[in-house]
Amino acid sequence: MTKINDFVVRFANVNGTGSASANSMFAKAIFRMGIPVTPKNIFPSNIQGLPTWYEVRVSEKGYLGRREGIDLMVSVNPQSMLKDVESVRSGGYFMYDSTKPLHKEYIREDITYLGIPLMGICMEQYTDPRQRQLFKNIIYVGALSALLDIEFAVLEQLLAEQFKGKEKLVAPNVQALQLGVKYVQENFTFPLEIRVERRDLVGKRILFDGNGACGLGAVYAGATVAAWYPITPSTSVVEKFEKYAKKFRTDKETGEKNFAIVQAEDELAAIGMVIGANWNGARSFTATSGPGVSLMNEFLGLGYFAEIPAVLIDVQRTGPSTGMPTRTQQSDITISAYASHGDTKHVLLFPSNPKDCFELTADAFDLAERLQTPIIVLTDLDLGMNDHMSEPFEWNPERKYDRGKVYTAEDLENMGRFGRYLDSDGDGIPYRTYPGTHPTKGSYFTRGTSRDEYAVYTEDSAVYVKNMQRLEKKWDTAKEIVPKPYFYQEKNMSPLGVIFFGTSTYSSEEAIDLLREQDVVLDAMQLKAFPFNKDVEQFIEDHEVVFVIEQNRDAQMRSLLINELEINPKKLIRVLNYDGMPITADKIVKEISKNLTVA
Amino acid sequence: MTYIRPTFRHPDLPKNKINFTKKDYEGALSTLCAGCGHDSISGAIAQACFELSVEPHRIAKLSGIGCSSKTPAYFLGNSHGFNSVHGRMPSVATGAYLANRDLLYFGVSGDGDSASIGMGQFVHAIRRNLNMVYLVMNNGCYGLTKGQDSATADNGSKSKAGSVNPFNAIDLVGLSMELGATFVARSFSGDKAQLIPLIKAAIKHPGFAFIDVISPCVTFNNNVGSTKSYDYVREHIEATSTVDFVPIMEEITANYEDSKEITLHDGSALQLQKLHQGWNPEDKLSAMIALQNAKEKGEILTGLVYIEPNTNALHDVLQTAKTPLNILNEDVLCPGIDALEALNESLR
Ligand SMILES: Cc1ncc(C[n+]2csc(CCOP(=O)(O)OP(=O)(O)O)c2C)c(N)n1
Numbered sequence: 037m038t039k040i041n042d043f044v045v046r047f048a049n050v051n052g053t054g055s056a057s058a059n060s061m062f063a064k065a066i067f068r069m070g071i072p073v074t075p076k077n078i079f080p081s082n083i084q085g086l087p088t089w090y091e092v093r094v095s096e097k098g099y100l101g102r103r104e105g106i107d108l109m110v111s112v113n114p115q116s117m118l119k120d121v122e123s124v125r126s127g128g129y130f131m132y133d134s135t136k137p138l139h140k141e142y143i144r145e146d147i148t149y150l151g152i153p154l155m156g157i158c159m160e161q162y163t164d165p166r167q168r169q170l171f172k173n174i175i176y177v178g179a180l181s182a183l184l185d186i187e188f189a190v191l192e193q194l195l196a197e198q199f200k201g202k203e204k205l206v207a208p209n210v211q212a213l214q215l216g217v218k219y220v221q222e223n224f225t226f227p228l229e230i231r232v233e234r235r236d237l238v239g240k241r242i243l244f245d246g247n248g249a250c251g252l253g254a255v256y257a258g259a260t261v262a263a264w265y266p267i268t269p270s271t272s273v274v275e276k277f278e279k280y281a282k283k284f285r286t287d288k289e290t291g292e293k294n295f296a297i298v299q300a301e302d303e304l305a306a307i308g309m310v311i312g313a314n315w316n317g318a319r320s321f322t323a324t325s326g327p328g329v330s331l332m333n334e335f336l337g338l339g340y341f342a343e344i345p346a347v348l349i350d351v352q353r354t355g356p357s358t359g360m361p362t363r364t365q366q367s368d369i370t371i372s373a374y375a376s377h378g379d380t381k382h383v384l385l386f387p388s389n390p391k392d393c394f395e396l397t398a399d400a401f402d403l404a405e406r407l408q409t410p411i412i413v414l415t416d417l418d419l420g421m422n423d424h425m426s427e428p429f430e431w432n433p434e435r436k437y438d439r440g441k442v443y444t445a446e447d448l449e450n451m452g453r454f455g456r457y458l459d460s461d462g463d464g465i466p467y468r469t470y471p472g473t474h475p476t477k478g479s480y481f482t483r484g485t486s487r488d489e490y491a492v493y494t495e496d497s498a499v500y501v502k503n504m505q506r507l508e509k510k511w512d513t514a515k516e517i518v519p520k521p522y523f524y525q526e527k528n529m530s531p532l533g534v535i536f537f538g539t540s541t542y543s544s545e546e547a548i549d550l551l552r553e554q555d556v557v558l559d560a561m562q563l564k565a566f567p568f569n570k571d572v573e574q575f576i577e578d579h580e581v582v583f584v585i586e587q588n589r590d591a592q593m594r595s596l597l598i599n600e601l602e603i604n605p606k607k608l609i610r611v612l613n614y615d616g617m618p619i620t621a622d623k624i625v626k627e628i629s630k631n632l633t634v635a
Numbered sequence: 636m637t638y639i640r641p642t643f644r645h646p647d648l649p650k651n652k653i654n655f656t657k658k659d660y661e662g663a664l665s666t667l668c669a670g671c672g673h674d675s676i677s678g679a680i681a682q683a684c685f686e687l688s689v690e691p692h693r694i695a696k697l698s699g700i701g702c703s704s705k706t707p708a709y710f711l712g713n714s715h716g717f718n719s720v721h722g723r724m725p726s727v728a729t730g731a732y733l734a735n736r737d738l739l740y741f742g743v744s745g746d747g748d749s750a751s752i753g754m755g756q757f758v759h760a761i762r763r764n765l766n767m768v769y770l771v772m773n774n775g776c777y778g779l780t781k782g783q784d785s786a787t788a789d790n791g792s793k794s795k796a797g798s799v800n801p802f803n804a805i806d807l808v809g810l811s812m813e814l815g816a817t818f819v820a821r822s823f824s825g826d827k828a829q830l831i832p833l834i835k836a837a838i839k840h841p842g843f844a845f846i847d848v849i850s851p852c853v854t855f856n857n858n859v860g861s862t863k864s865y866d867y868v869r870e871h872i873e874a875t876s877t878v879d880f881v882p883i884m885e886e887i888t889a890n891y892e893d894s895k896e897i898t899l900h901d902g903s904a905l906q907l908q909k910l911h912q913g914w915n916p917e918d919k920l921s922a923m924i925a926l927q928n929a930k931e932k933g934e935i936l937t938g939l940v941y942i943e944p945n946t947n948a949l950h951d952v953l954q955t956a957k958t959p960l961n962i963l964n965e966d967v968l969c970p971g972i973d974a975l976e977a978l979n980e981s982l983r
C-alpha cells in the first residue's frame with residue numbers, strides 16, 4: 037500500500053560518529069518540501085560509542101507526536117541491529133550496510149531488506165578514515181532521497197547553506213549524496229511504497245529546539261544575568277542564551293557586554309546568584325533539570341518568602357542522576373509546585389512547543405517582577421533537545437518590560453514612610469526598592485518572615501500570620517495574571533473532558549482526532565500555568581469524567597488539580613506514560629478506550 | 636521592645652566630608668549578647684564607612700545565617716541588607732554584584748557559615764574575584780545554635796562544656812591566599828585601631844578583600860582553654876605591623892625606618908609600621924611563611940597579611956558594560972523584530 041507523506045523513519049547510529057548533521061539534513065529536506073516532520077533524538081548518557089537513534093515522523097496531517105511502528109529502519113549500528121530488525125513494522129523496510137553479508141538471525145520474512153555496501157563504497161572512494169566515517173552518513177541520505185523521492189535540489193541547497201563560507205566542502209558532499217542515489221538507481225526499484233510528495237503544509241513555520249527558544253526568549257525579555265550549572269537536558273538553554281546575547285548585546289567597538297554569564301559551582305550557587313541579581317534589580321535566570329531543582333529548594337523558598345523575582349527553566353528528564361538522564365518525562369511538577377520548606381507554592385508555566393518556550397520564558401520575567409516571586413518554566417527533554425515544527429517567533433515591538441512595583445528615588449522623596457511589605461494596592465503585592473536608590477529613604481533589611489510590614493525585625497505571631505495571608509492574596513492575584521488555559525472548543529460538547537499540557541499536547545490532539553473517528557467526543561483543555569484559575573475549575577466541573585494525560589508515574593498534575601481545586605479524585609482519570617519516551621497517540625487512545633468500556 | 640531609634644539628631648555631632656554624622660552609619664539596636672565580639676566589629680564597620688565618607692546607600696550588606704550574619708541589621712541602617720540562607724551569601728553577593736557594578740558590596744559571615752556549610756561558595760567567590768569585602772566574624776563556634784565547635788576551632792581548644800576539639804582547624808586566611816585572594820587580613824574584634832584601617836583599605840580594594848576577624852563568643856566560647864577567648868587571643872596576638880589608612884591627597888606623617896607604604900588602587904594608601912621580620916605584604920611567599928611561622932609558635936598573626944593592590948575583578952574578566960546591568964531596559968536589551976524575523980527565516 038502506498039503511503040505518501042505518512043511514515044516513520046528511524047536511524048540507528050553510534051554516538052559520536054557525525055550522524056547527527058546528516059540525519060537532520062534528511063528531516064530538514066522533507067520540511068523544505070512543505071511536509072510536516074517531527075525529528076527526535078533518542079540517545080544514551082554517553083559521549084561516544086553507545087547506540088543512538090534518530091526518528092523522523094513524516095505526517096501529511098501535521099501530527100507532531102511520536103508514533104510507534106517503524107516503516108523504514110536505517111541501520112548503521114551493528115551493536116543494536118537485532119533490536120532494530122525487530123522494531124520494524126510488518127511490511128516495512130530495513131536498510132543496512134551490506135559490505136558484509138547479513139547474518140541469518142537478522143532475516144525476517146515480512147520486511148524488505150535494502151542492502152547498500154556503505155563501508156565498501158567509502159573504502160573505494162576515500163582514503164582518510166575520518167572522511168570514510170562522515171561520508172558514509174551522507175551516502176545513506178543520498179540513497180534515501182532516491183528511495184523516498186526527496187528532491188535532490190533541496191538537499192544540494194541545504195548543503196550550500198551548511199557550508200556557507202567553506203564552499204570547498206559542498207562539492208564532495210554533493211558527490212557523496214550522488215553515490216547513494218546511484219547505488220539505488222542501479223540496484224533497487226524505487227521510489228518505495230512509502231515516499232514523500234511536495235506539499236504546501238508548512239507555511240511560515242520554523243524548525244527549532246525548545247531550549248534554543250527559551251534562551252532566545254530570555255534575550256528578548258532582557259535577562260542580563262544568567263547563572264547555571266551544566267546538566268542534561270538543560271545545558272543548551274544557557275548556551276543558546278550566550279550565543280544570542282553575544283550576537284545582539286555586545287558592543288561592536290568596545291566588546292563590552294550587556295549581560296553576564298557565570299557557570300556556578302553548583303545549582304545552589306546558581307539559584308543564589310539569580311536571587312542576588314534579581315534582588316538588586318537585574319533580570320536574571322537559571323536553567324536546570326530535576327536534580328538541580330532538588331538542590332535549589334532552600335533558595336526557592338527564600339525567594340517566595342522574601343519576595344524576590346527569579347526565573348528558573350526546568351528541562352525535565354527521567355529519574356535521578358543515575359536514572360535515565362537522557363530520556364524525557366514530565367515528572368518535576370510536584371517538586372516544582374511546592375519547592376522548599378514551610379508553606380510555599382510557586383508559579384509554573386508549561387510550554388508545549390518552541391514558540392511557547394520563547395513566549396512563556398519572556399512572560400516569566402514579567403511575571404517574576406510583577407509578582408516578586410520565583411517563576412518556574414517546566415519544559416522537558418523532548419521539547420528542549422529536539423527540533424520541532426513550530427509557528428514562527430513573534431514579538432510586539434511596542435512591548436515594554438513589566439518591571440513590577442519598584443519605587444524610584446523620586447517616589448521615595450515624595451512619600452511617607454516606606455513599607456517594604458505593605459499591601460498598598462490590595463493585591464497582595466508590595467512595593468520594593470533597589471539598593472542604592474536614595475540616600476536616606478527606601479532601604480530595608482531583607483530576610484525571610486521574621487519582620488513586619490516595614491521590614492523591621494519581629495517574631496510576633498500575629499504579624500507572621502498577617503504576612504502569610506497577604507502572600508495567599510498575592511497567590512490569588514497570580515491566578516488572574518498567569519497565562520489562561522487553551523480550550524479546543526467554544527462550547528462543551530461532551531460529558532467527557534481531557535486535560536493535557538506541555539509535550540503531551542501533540543499526541544493528545546492526535547488521540548482526540550482518532551477517538552472522534554470512533555465516535556468518542558472529548559472536550560479538551562490545555563493547561564498553560566499553575567496556579568489554576570476559575571476556567572480550569574469550571575472545565576472540570578462541567579464534565580462527568582476528565583482524563584488527565586501526563587508523562588510521569590504518579591499522576592502529578594492530577595494530584596495538583598485534586599489538591600488545589602478540591603476535586604473528587606474519582607472524577608479525574610489518569611492517562612500516563614513514563615517509560616522515558618514521548619507519549620504516543622496510540623497509547624492515549626488505548627488508555628482512554630479502556631476506561632470507556634469499563635464505564 | 637522597639638528596635639527603631641529616635642530620630643532626634645544632635646546638631647553638634649561631627650560630620651564627615653559628605654555631611655553625614657556617625658549616626659547615619661548606625662543600624663538597629665543589636666540583639667546579640669552583651670560583650671559579643673560581633674558588636675565591636677559592627678561598630679568598626681560603621682566607623683570605617685563614616686570616616687571614609689562612603690554614601691551609606693551606595694553600600695549593599697549581605698550575609699548568611701548565624702549571630703554574625705544578623706549584624707548587618709545593626710550597622711549602616713541606610714543601606715540595603717540581605718540576610719540570606721546559611722552558607723550561601725557568596726552566591727547572592729555574586730548575583731548582586733553582577734547586577735550593579737557601581738555599589739560597594741560588604742559581605743558578613745561566620746566561621747560556621749563560611750568554613751563549613753558555605754565552604755564551596757566561599758572558595759568560588761574568591762576564585763571569581765568579586766569586588767567585595769568579605770568579613771568573617773570568627774568565634775570558633777556556632778553561636779546561634781548554642782556553641783558547637785566550628786571548623787575554625789583549633790585542635791586542642793576546650794569548649795565551655797569541657798570537651799577538647801580533636802580536629803585540625805581550617806585557616807581561612809591561609810586558604811584564601813592559596814586561592815588567589817588579592818587582599819587578605821586578619822584582625823581581632825578587640826583591636827579597633829587595627830581593624831578600622833583594614834576595613835577602609837578593604838573597601839578601597841578593587842577585588843576580593845578578605846578579613847578574618849577573631850570575635851569571641853562570650854556566651855559559648857570564652858572559657859579557659861578556648862583558643863578563641865578574649866584572654867587567649869590577647870595573650871597570643873602578634874601583628875604583622877601597625878596599620879594606618881591614609882586618604883587620598885593626605886600627607887604621610889611619620890616615617891620610621893621599619894615602615895612601608897602601600898599605595899592603593901584609588902590613590903589612598905596604607906602606612907605600615909613596625910614591620911614583622913622577613914614579611915613583605917606584597918610578596919605572597921613571605922606572607923605565607925610568616926603565617927606558617929606564627930602558627931608553629933602558637934601566635935595569632937593579625938594585620939594585613941597579603942595585598943596585590945591592582946587586580947582584575949569579575950566584571951573586568953567578563954567584559955561587562957560600564958553601565959550597571961540593572962538599569963538597562965528593552966530599548967537596549969531587546970534585539971527587536973527585524974532580528975527575530977531574520978532568525979525565523981534562518982530556521983525555515
Ligand atoms: C540549612 C541550615 N542548616 C542549619 C541551620 C542552623 N544554623 C543557624 S546558624 C548556624 C551556625 C552559625 O555559625 P556561625 O556562622 O559561626 O555564626 P555565629 O553564630 O557563630 O556568629 C547553624 C548551623 C540553618 N539556619 N540552615
Ligand code: SF4
Pocket residue numbers: 666667668670671672673702703774778779851852853854855
Ligand atoms: S551566642 Fe555568642 S556569637 Fe551569638 S550573640 Fe551571643 S556571644 Fe555573640
Ligand SMILES: [Mg+2]
Pocket residue numbers: 701703745746747772773774775776777778785
Ligand atoms: Mg561562629
